[in-house]
Amino acid sequence: MPWWSWVLIWTGLGLALLGMLAWFGFTLFRKLMRTLRALEDLGGMVDLDPGPVESDxxxxxxxxxxxxQELSDAAQLQRAAAERRRQLRRDRLVQRSKLMTQTALTQRTDPHA
Known part of the structure; x- marks a missing residue:
């Protein structure tokens, strides 16, 4: 093979690489623009106004x-609130289980009628 055939082969490969990179860049650019357009539409749907701000x-x-002291008081309040939630949940579960185990066995209709 003559030396100039190698130059043609490598030139063709280089051009193919540049073309492929250009195509990928163009595709990524289109996807980016489509994403930005969707984000702009989404931003139009979101209300960014926080409303009236309370001064206190x-x-x-x-x-x-x-x-x-302030931190320990806050932690104690959180522990008390969590304990209260646990107790309320426990009471609800006990009440539900009592209803399930102590159903009234009165018959509402006469089976022999």
């Missing part, structure tokens, strides 16, 4: 800047 709303303060 409690602002978030990182725990590092809060006192130990």
């Amino acid at each position: 709303a409690v602002r978030f303060t990182p725990a590092v800047f809060r006192s130990h």
